[in-house]
Each structure stands twice: as structure tokens, then as C-alpha cells.
Amino acid sequence: MPPPLSAPLEISFDYTRSLGPVLARFMQSLAQRRILGSRSADGRVHVPPAEYDPVTFAPPQELVEVGPAGTVLTWSWQPAPLEGQPLARPFAWALIQLDGADTALLHAVDAGSAAVLRTGMRVTPRWAAEPAGRITDIECFEPAAGTATRVAARAATEPVPVPGAETGTMIAPISLRYTHSASAEESRYLRALAEGKIIGQRCPSCGKVYVPPRGACPTCGVPTATDVELPDTGTVTTFCVVNVPFQGQRVPVPYVAASVLLDGADIPFQHLILGCAPEDVRMGMRVRAAWKPPEQWGTTAENIDHFEPTGEPDAPYDSYAHHL
Amino acid sequence: MRDVAVVAFAEAPSVRRTDGTTNGVEMLVPVFREAFDQTGLTKNDIGFWCSGSSDYLAGRAFSFVSAVDAIGAFPPVMESHVEMDGAWALYEAWVKVLTGDADIALAYGFGKSSAGDLRRVLALQLDPYVLAPLWPDSVSIAALQARLGLEKNLWTERAMAQVAAASRSAALSNPRAQLSGSADVDELLAAPYIAEPLRAHDCAPVTDGAAAVIIAAEDQSRELCERPAWITGFEHRIDSGSLGWRDLTTAPSAAAAGSAADASGVDVAELHAPFTHQELILRAALGLGDAVRISPSGGALAGNPMFAAGLARIGHAARAISSGGAARALGHATSGPALQQNLVCVLEGR
Numbered sequence A: 001m002p003p004p005l006s007a008p009l010e011i012s013f014d015y016t017r018s019l020g021p022v023l024a025r026f027m028q029s030l031a032q033r034r035i036l037g038s039r040s041a042d043g044r045v046h047v048p049p050a051e052y053d054p055v056t057f058a059p060p061q062e063l064v065e066v067g068p069a070g071t072v073l074t075w076s077w078q079p080a081p082l083e084g085q086p087l088a089r090p091f092a093w094a095l096i097q098l099d100g101a102d103t104a105l106l107h108a109v110d111a112g113s114a115a116v117l118r119t120g121m122r123v124t125p126r127w128a129a130e131p132a133g134r135i136t137d138i139e140c141f142e143p144a145a146g147t148a149t150r151v152a153a154r155a156a157t158e159p160v161p162v163p164g165a166e167t168g169t170m171i172a173p174i175s176l177r178y179t180h181s182a183s184a185e186e187s188r189y190l191r192a193l194a195e196g197k198i199i200g201q202r203c204p205s206c207g208k209v210y211v212p213p214r215g216a217c218p219t220c221g222v223p224t225a226t227d228v229e230l231p232d233t234g235t236v237t238t239f240c241v242v243n244v245p246f247q248g249q250r251v252p253v254p255y256v257a258a259s260v261l262l263d264g265a266d267i268p269f270q271h272l273i274l275g276c277a278p279e280d281v282r283m284g285m286r287v288r289a290a291w292k293p294p295e296q297w298g299t300t301a302e303n304i305d306h307f308e309p310t311g312e313p314d315a316p317y318d319s320y321a322h323h324l
Numbered sequence B: 001m002r003d004v005a006v007v008a009f010a011e012a013p014s015v016r017r018t019d020g021t022t023n024g025v026e027m028l029v030p031v032f033r034e035a036f037d038q039t040g041l042t043k044n045d046i047g048f049w050c051s052g053s054s055d056y057l058a059g060r061a062f063s064f065v066s067a068v069d070a071i072g073a074f075p076p077v078m079e080s081h082v083e084m085d086g087a088w089a090l091y092e093a094w095v096k097v098l099t100g101d102a103d104i105a106l107a108y109g110f111g112k113s114s115a116g117d118l119r120r121v122l123a124l125q126l127d128p129y130v131l132a133p134l135w136p137d138s139v140s141i142a143a144l145q146a147r148l149g150l151e152k153n154l155w156t157e158r159a160m161a162q163v164a165a166a167s168r169s170a171a172l173s174n175p176r177a178q179l180s181g182s183a184d185v186d187e188l189l190a191a192p193y194i195a196e197p198l199r200a201h202d203c204a205p206v207t208d209g210a211a212a213v214i215i216a217a218e219d220q221s222r223e224l225c226e227r228p229a230w231i232t233g234f235e236h237r238i239d240s241g242s243l244g245w246r247d248l249t250t251a252p253s254a255a256a257a258g259s260a261a262d263a264s265g266v267d268v269a270e271l272h273a274p275f276t277h278q279e280l281i282l283r284a285a286l287g288l289g290d291a292v293r294i295s296p297s298g299g300a301l302a303g304n305p306m307f308a309a310g311l312a313r314i315g316h317a318a319r320a321i322s323s324g325g326a327a328r329a330l331g332h333a334t335s336g337p338a339l340q341q342n343l344v345c346v347l348e349g350r
Helices: A020-031 A184-193 B025-039 B063-070 B086-098 B118-125 B138-151 B157-173 B185-189 B218-224 B252-261 B276-285 B309-322
Strands: A006-018 A035-039 A062-066 A070-078 A091-098 A105-109 A122-127 A138-143 A169-181 A198-202 A226-230 A233-242 A255-262 A269-273 A286-291 A304-309 B004-011 B048-052 B079-082 B104-112 B193-195 B208-217 B229-238 B268-270 B328-335 B341-348
Touching: A020 A035, A020 A062, A070 A105, A070 B138, A070 B193, A091 A138, A091 B138, A169 B118, A184 A198, B004 B025, B004 B086, B004 B218, B004 B309, B025 B063, B025 B104, B025 B208, B048 B063, B048 B086, B079 B086, B086 B104, B086 B208, B086 B229, B086 B309, B086 B328, B086 B341, B104 B309, B118 B138, B138 B193, B138 B276, B157 B185, B157 B276, B208 B218, B208 B309, B229 B252, B229 B309, B252 B276, B252 B328, B252 B341, B268 B309, B276 B328, B309 B328, B309 B341
Parallel strands: A105 A138, A269 A304, B048 B079, B048 B104, B268 B328
Antiparallel strands: A006 A169, A035 A062, A070 A091, A070 A122, A091 A105, A122 A138, A198 A226, A233 A255, A233 A286, A255 A269, A286 A304, B004 B208, B004 B229, B104 B208, B229 B341, B328 B341
16 A cells, blocks of 8 residues: 655744733833843842733833843753744854843854853843844844843833834744645545545444545544445535635635535535536535546545536435435 | 542554654554453443644644544544643543543543654744744753753763663563663763753654543442552642743742642652653652652653653553552653643552
8 A cells, every 4th residue: 555645734824912011012122122121029020021920920010121131041052953943053042141130031142153152151132133023133142241240120211112013913923844644545535536536435333434534433433444436426415605705715706615415425525516606506406526627637636626516306305414 | 529540541652753644543543442442441431532632733723623533423422622741631531530520531642743843843832922933942942951950960961861771771661662772871971962961862752652541430440440540649730931930950830749649659650751851850849769660661751742641651650550560650741841831640559
């Protein structure tokens, strides 16, 4: 048996995150090249600022300016930076206690070589050329001359708002790459589709036929083992008329998305019904797959472009009622 | 409240890569079968199901819903899910049985860690404002923690390598382990760093796997298992998610969970320590002396299927009880960066 089909999959999403009053000022100040911490009732200064004190749960008394220089408390070496990390060349991760702070900030240190790093070394931020009100406005830290001095945190003056910061949000882009595998059964299904055939599988326990095959019978929880070739004709069990446009839509609205029960199958699958006016589609309507030209076939469900009416009399309600 | 016991445990082989999908069905079907075979139960006997898994790991939305296919959930079953290790799913199941909502429950966890880049996926469990945008990876964060302890003389690189060697040696008795064998500590220490101060042996391997545990109320437990592993304490606690706000050389949440669950007097402790130095932190936090056998299964360093490895630790602890090898044992699970969140389940034979 050939190995299951797999394909690269990249998932990207831009999260819009609300900052709240404390982090909004922190981010706005970063864009001004100033780093703020929060002072708790006990006098401790948290950096990044605490929205609520982790011990007393009280909101901070005030935000204060710290650093910008600081001291490395611990570090690790990243010899092969990963996508998205602050630097593309080898660098150190470090927990950095900024002058005037009582806690440490995690960031990158551009030191060139692990041999340069040591706990206790002094570092200073390198600012990004284009501030955006994000933690990445600090591009990284870099080694600094001088020794640690206990600098009193200064009360922060109200930062000048940066463009876009008035909404109190930040955009956090996320991108992950996967190798996505189809199951063995899905792979057989997709390979059969590439030959213009529709393959389902029968549960050895209850005898029901699932298409696409699922690997395990959802009723019995046992592996489905026997392949069953199904015709490309079926019955509309239920449907909806899509009137809402969305990004990536390939058919102009209005159109019909339907559950189609292939003849011999025990579970309907979703497809488009074209080839007639949306208002003519009805429950029980008999339909047939409209295949793309064979030269366009691949291991994909898109080989079937849509379903269209056969013109046969409608299936009686009782023949599909238990699939609704 | 009534007594509840672990009556069955099964796990998939821990492997670097499976051909299966990220919804876990291929790994879970044989695992459920094995757990049922141990007890004579069928799916119809399970009153409550709870899973632990992650959509970020699976790269698809609602991956745990597809996993329900492995149950055979028709007619509908009472089912729940946590976006956590299956150990927390077991906690939810335990509460269900304690309160009488179910008499028998099955908790499972599954993860196909090989589908994506695990180090990057785990960056997304961090604070989304000031940490995740930098994509700090799981190994680098653990390395920051390891150095803190090294430079405070709390442990040494040799002590860390000894943890790795002990894990691989113990895993020789676990046919489902991914890494096992006899390792020479000096040879381990001669290997290069992968994230200084961590070497490859300090880090759990990337693992695909799954695990399931069945628990039952007292009357059923005695029928289902010759020597049930009775749950005498089950607690979880959490520390701050801000890495720079806490002392990373300790695990206060592990200590608190261990104290609340009464982890004292155990013969065996199955620890979910994905990094060698974290085992040393956990032993201190849980007060485990030299007489306690640590992770006879090999622990997470011998195979770390995400979202299943913690549940498997409880399963192995229960197995130590049921086999007569221990009178009292604990299973531990962790979640989050640098041992941020910890769960302790204490079990005993009667």
C-alpha cells in the first residue's frame, strides 16, 4: 500500500489583540523608545508591567520608566534561529533585569558569539527603525560598556500617542507550517478520485457505508476495512441558499450548498448544486456529479466541480428522512 | 464522595513520526482496544469521555472532534475536552466520577508533534503580548532555566546527563519507549550543545503518541481490576506565565500540588520532565528522596508525546501499583513553559 498522501500546509492569521490600559501605555512608550514598568504597592517594579500585581492582585500604583540598559540574569545560545525570532543570525536569548526593575524581561541579545556572553553582562536595547508599538520595537539588546548601577525608576510622563495606538490594539501575526497527512482511507479516496471513481468504506460491524471513508466507524468505533465503489448519483437531503459573499468564494451568490446522499452511502457529504436556479433546488432532488475534464483531475475532491439535477423524479422523503 | 481508582492504562508506541493524521484516530483506536481488553469493558460501559489535545499542534480547528470517531460516539456519548495534556482530562473525569455523574470514565490524550515545528508551536502558549511575538522556542526557554540552576550550583551538567542516562536505562523495560539503552555519562557530556547549556540528551525527543486511562468508582473498580490503583490525592496548581517574574529554579506550583495531594511516602514517582534539569527541580519540589524510584518507564525523556505524556505518567504510576511493584506512587504532569503548571496524582494499592 502506498504511503498516505501528505502536503505542506501553512496556517497564517493576524490576531488583533486588545491591549488594555497598562499594556497600551507600555506599547506606546516602546514606540517612543522608552521602557515602562509597573510599580506595585510594595514598591516592586515589574517589567513588562503587570496589569495586576501577581501577589496582591491590585492594579499597579503607577507606571515608571526603567533602563534602558540592563543586566543579563541568564542566557541560552540559539545557534540556528527559527522563523520569526528577533535575529536571523545566531544570537542569545536572555532574561534581562533592566536598571530600576525588580523582574526580568525576555529578549534577544546580539552578541555575535556565545563566547562573548556571560551572566551579569550589561546590555542595552537596539531600537527598530520603524516603531509599531510592539515588543519587537526593541529589535534586540546588544552588549554595553559599563557596570550595573542601581538606577531608581523614574515616574513616567504621559507618553505622546503614536499613530494607530489610540485603538489600544496590536496586530499579532501568527504563521505555522505543517506537513498535513491524509489518513490511509482518505488517501485511497483521493487517489480513486484522481481516476474518476468515488470510494467509500463499509463498517464491518454495522454495515454502514461512509464516504469519504473515515478510518473508524463513528457509531461502532471500529476500523472500517472494506472499500465500496459508489456511483456519482445521489439525492439532496437538505440544502441552503448561500447569499453571503466571503473572501475566496468561487461561485457568485446566490448559490446552493447541499448535503448529497450518494446512492449506496449512509452518510451525506456537502457539495454545490449548480445547473439550475437556486429556487428550484429541493429536498429529495436527484443529482449527478459534474466532473471537471479528466486532464484536470488530481488527488482532490475538486475533481467534482459540482452536482446538477438529473431530471429524475424526486426521491421519496422516507428514503432519506433518517439522514436528516 | 466515593473512592475512585485507575483500572486500565494503555499507550501508543512513542515514535518520532507516524503516517497518521493529526486527529489521532489511527493511534487511539488500538489504544482504546487495549484498555478495553484489560478490563473486559466496551465503549458502552464508559459513562464519560474526556480528551486532551491541541489544535495548534494538529494544525486544524476542532481536531478533537474528529478524534471522537475513535470512540464510536453514536448514540451520543457524554464527552468533554481540555486543550491541555490528557492528565487534566483525567482530572475532569475524576471529578465526574467522584460526584456520581459517571461510574466509569475514560480519559485520553494524543499528539502528532511531528506534523509541525514543535519548538515554534510551543511558542504560541506564551504571553501573546510580550513573549510570543518574539517566538522564543521551548528548548531555548528551558536552557535559560537550566543555566540559572547551573550558575547557582543547584545542579551540574553531569547531574543532568545522569538523569538522561537513568531515563534511557529505565526505558529498556518499556517496549513503547522511543529512546532507551545504556548511555555513558562521559560520552553524553562530550556531545555538543544544541542550545547552550542544553545538549540533545537534556531534551525530550519530538514524539507522536497517545494514551488512555480508565477510572472507575469503588464498586466497579474491584470487579474490573485485580489490584486497582486508588486515587488518594489529585491536585493541580499554576505559576505566573511571565518568565521573568518567578524564580525558575523552583516549581512552587509543583510543590503546592504535591503538598495538597500528599505526595509523601511514595515508592515510585513518574515525573513529566521534558528536560533533564526539570526532573531535578521536580524531585526537590515534591520532596522525593533517594529511596523513591523515579520514572521507571523512562519518563518523558524516553518519549514525550505532546498532550499524552503527562497522562501516561499517571498510567505508568498506576501500573506500578497494579503490578504489585509499588504500594504508593505518584504520577505528575506539566504544562506551559519552564514547569509553569503542574499536576500531581497520588495512587495507592489496598
